[in-house]
Amino acid sequence: MKRRTPPKAAAARWATRLSARVERVLALHPEADRDNVRHTLILLEQPPLERLQRSLIRGRATAILQK
């Protein structure tokens, strides 16, 4: 299914909110890697089974490429 592209303003609001959440996590855990935190917060917006499916697709594709 083709995903609808969010309107520019909505995308900008989402990015601002995400950035603020990343900063809040980093304020509590300054040792954490910014990218890891950002990716986790993005993934948490997806349902658990979709997260698993994405991880398996990427993991298995990587394994095939390494063979």
Next chain:
Amino acid sequence: MIVGLSAATMQGAPVVTQDVDLWFKNLGDQKMSAALQEAGAAYVPPSTNNPPMLAGTGAELFDIVLRMDGLGTFSEEIKNCIEVPLDRLKLKVLRLDRILASKIAANRPKDKLTIPVLRDALAATQSIKRRTKN
């Protein structure tokens, strides 16, 4: 119970995995055989050269785990899981902090790569939970 990186990814950790590790209380459970049969798969008991495995269509993605480095027994660790809804069922998924503890204990080269990512994912998820509670 789902364990390992597949369990971690279900909880938001940005890691990739090739299979879903399953930890059973009792590998000889009749309900397990019936469920596998329904999925077109079967349990293959361990032999000299092979660990216990699941075989057949629908089982390619799944691996059996007998124990987890650094963790307690199945009965102890089942208390440390979350439940993820799947249709009418609730999947038992080992909590992220326990997966991290197991990776730290195992400390294999491939674990060393994922430990910092799991640690950061745990920090992010805990911050969110803390915020939701307040």
